[in-house]
Amino acid sequence: MLRGLAWLHELRSFALVVLLGLLVATCLPHWLQFPPLLVEGETSSSVKDVSYRLVEEKVNVVLSESGEAEFSVFLSVENLGSESISSFSFVLEVTNISGLSIVNFSAPLYSYRTDVRRYDTIITINTLILPGEVGNFSLSFATSQAVMILYTYSQFVFREKVEVDVGKFILEVWLPPRCFLYSGGAEPFYPEPTSNFTDGERLFFKWEYDGLTAGDYLIFFLYYSPSGAEPASSVAIVPLPMYFSPLSPACALVVAAGSALCAVSVIGAVLFYKRRRKGFSDVVFPLLSxxxxxxxxxxxxxxxxxxxxxxxxxxxxxxxxxxxxxxxxxxxxxxxxxxxxxxxxxxxxxxxxx
Known part of the structure; x- marks a missing residue:
């Protein structure tokens, strides 16, 4: 009899503990709940009405003489849906990246992973962006797959398939020190840059676009010749124009005259060089598949x-x-x-x- 009462008492205590556990789990405040991606076993099927766009995507590329490119990518992600965003992905059309670093500014960064496929790399960032809010992130990495070198001439190529709508897209490219553009029967860049200038040592090119939509495909390229290379074409592009806003008209005239003289000198040298090298033909890398x-x-x-x-x-x-x-x-x-x-x-x- 006494054993039966004791067993009934233990059963009652166990039921009380279970009940208290359920009450705590149900009434746990929102700010104490775990981020969606940190709960083991949760799947994407439980996420409803999750949509976002990039308010801004800014890609800055610094090229080195060795052919390596250092990328800095700024992403501003806006949550357009009614549910929190627990992760988003960014696709790079390269497969060999090193020194990847991701910094968060206005949203938490729980973790990230990279998935290398045959022709691209997917970077998935686990975060928490509430409905109507914006999360800002910065990615930096290096790759040798953005530049191809043929003889002494180089081609920079940047490709991106737009996965979500982008409010403003910016691409900035710094050529290696003391390099100049060249053309061998083709434009030295595509598309036409929005602006360009030089700091006296490097050439800088910038492209800006507004209102990109998912599914758009972006492609940019630059042909350039490293320092010390022989002239490659009769069409030479001097490392100008610069932004000379403080120049007086007289000074601007001197700069224009100097640029013209430099261009004529380079063209003359190239023509003379090609006469001496009869039969020599330059090979310019077109865009390759x-x-x-x-x-x-x-x-x-x-x-x-x-x-x-x-x-x-x-x-x-x-x-x-x-x-x-x-x-x-x-x-x-x-x-x-x-x-x-x-x-x-x-x-x-x-x-x-x-």
């Missing part, structure tokens, strides 16, 4: 020579795609092909660094 870049990298890593069958095996592309890709590279003067029996041999036409 992902497949073309991958084939060039494979050739470079393999000593500059491979068979088309080896390229197909390494890339996983179909025979037709490899043939079309190599044919395009051959037309652009970047590779040469020769037949050895039933085998097609592909070799780099020059020293290409990719």
């Amino acid at each position: 992902d497949a073309e870049r991958e084939v060039l990298k494979l050739l470079s890593d393999s000593g500059g020579v491979m068979s088309q069958r080896e390229i197909q095996s390494k890339t996983g592309y179909s025979k037709a795609k490899v043939s079309v890709t190599v044919n395009m590279l051959e037309k652009k003067g970047l590779v040469e092909r020769e037949a050895r029996g039933r085998m097609r041999i592909v070799r780099l036409s020059g020293k290409v660094k990719v």
